[in-house]
Amino acid sequence: MSKKQHYKITVNGKEEEFLAEPRELLIHTLRERLKITGPHIGCETSHCGACTVTVNGKSVKSCTVFVAQADGTEITTIEGIGSPDALHPLQEAFKEHHGLQCGFCTPGMIIRASKLLEEIPNPSEEEIRFGMAGNICRCTGYQNIVKSIQAAAAEMNSAKEAAE
Amino acid sequence: MIPAAFEYYRPKDMTGVLSLLGEHGDNARVIAGGHSLIPMMKLRMADVPHLIDLQGVGGLDDIELSANSIRIGAMVTQHDIIDHNGLASAAPILREAALQIADPQVRYMGTVGGNVANGDPGNDMPGLMQCLDATFTVVGLDGERDIPARQFYEAAYMTAREDEEVLTSITMLIPAGGYAYEKQKRKIGDYATAAAAVLLTKEGNTCKSASIAMTNLSDIPVYSEEAGAALVGSSLDDTAIKAAVTAVLGDIDPSEDNRGPVAFKKHLAGVILRRAIERAWSRA
Ligand SMILES: Cc1cc2nc3c(=O)[nH]c(=O)nc-3n(C[C@H](O)[C@H](O)[C@H](O)COP(=O)(O)OP(=O)(O)OC[C@H]3O[C@@H](n4cnc5c(N)ncnc54)[C@H](O)[C@@H]3O)c2cc1C
Ligand code: FES
Ligand code: FES
Secondary structure (H helix, E strand, C coil): CCCCEEEEEEECCEEEEEEECCCCEHHHHHHHHCCCCCCCCCCCCCCCCCCEEEECCEEEEHHHCEHHHHCCCEEECHHHCCECCECCHHHHHHHHCCCCCCCCCHHHHHHHHHHHHHHCCCCCHHHHHHHCCCCCCCCCCCHHHHHHHHHHHHHHHHHHHHHC | CCCCCCEEECCCCHHHHHHHHHHHHHHEEEECCCCCHHHHHHCCCCCCCEEEECCCCCCCCCEEECCCEEEEECCCEHHHHHHCHHHHHHCHHHHHHHCCCCCHHHHHHCEHHHHHHHCCCCCCHHHHHHHCCCEEEEEECCEEEEEEHHHCEEECCEECCCCCCEEEEEEEECCCCEEEEEEECCCCCCCCCEEEEEEEEEECCEEEEEEEEEECCCCCCEECHHHHHHHCCCCCCHHHHHHHHHHHHHHCCCCCECCECHHHHHHHHHHHHHHHHHHHHHHC
């Protein structure tokens, strides 16, 4: 075992400091150490996207990052974009348009979609499917995920227009 | 899926990296995006007692364009390549290939340096860089040296880079003419069953120059000089394309795996190469 090191990461705006072995995977830091259990472990082999979080503005599979690499970063998980009383437009749209069935993939889907809509505020269906290709869903067949993202994009764009 | 324990370092400059590599020899490895190395460490196929993170070293993530050449820092990610409009207009084949690598999350992390240094025959950038006749610059305690991409690969995971050297950048001339990166994969996020990188120039209706490299059809990327030569001077009629395919089939050496048997891979190599040649020609 290598020695524990001191790490500091900011998760959903809150600074977290702790001791951990460098080999700890970021997903385990989030779920087991910090009890932030939104990000899920689907495969733990970089394939399913259930563990996706935003690290310094990038969508990242947190099962494929060592906590040591994440030292000093800012991380956003599903918990950081909305709450049960104030859902993010993507959360609202997934609920309205049946963008989930079992819900296991959903935190990864939504956090990835939030980044996609930052980069492409009004994506075509093709852009959504390509931009969401790192997230696997075993239930929905994706159709309603695409619909939910389109609906959220429309909602966010009209809210932005109204604000201007 | 927890890897064996390691010591982690994040040096602030290349001198720090090189002295750690010098001190720990082949017990040390650098980590860039980690999206090839971490899976290997989790499977305990790579044992890395000393892990040296390149993320704190400055000056490795620039894309520089001059009138006739391109320099890409080793830590430039696949996402950066896709995102860079100047690069996409200077060498659109780079964006076309990068878009066919892995998935969005992996492309934010995976670096060009890691992709070409890794030495995995499944990686797409090595064949691409051979097609572009790129040069890799590596630095060691004795200084820098340049290695042509076409001479870099020795066997799977074996390259001309010494263990104590770090790849710092990739340079190439801005390619002229038509291009295509054509890749057959089982699904998005998969490595190639077969892929072809093709650059062609034309004068009138005659092919003036051709560069062809293939991915994941041997234990190293395959630059086929003979395949290119089969096209030069022709008008890319069926006979010329068939000759190029025959030349490539002579140069590749696929092995059977879960992507299919050898005969299938050879057949597919021909199909993918033909598509790439036709698309590059239509753009020349
Ligand atoms: C699900 C998934 C799908 C993928 N699909 C594809 C695909 O279709 N095509 C494809 O090409 N790749 C694919 N990859 C691999 C991905 O592109 C990797 O990110 C890339 O191969 C390596 O880049 P990296 O920065 O992550 O390197 P790392 O994993 O950090 O390093 C890889 C190796 O290169 C060495 N290295 C890294 N940087 C340097 C340097 N500057 N100098 C010297 N040595 C260095 C490391 O020591 C290590 O041995 C996939 C990965 C995943 C997880
Ligand atoms: S748990 Fe990370 S990609 Fe599946
Ligand atoms: S809703 Fe069940 S995996 Fe996506």
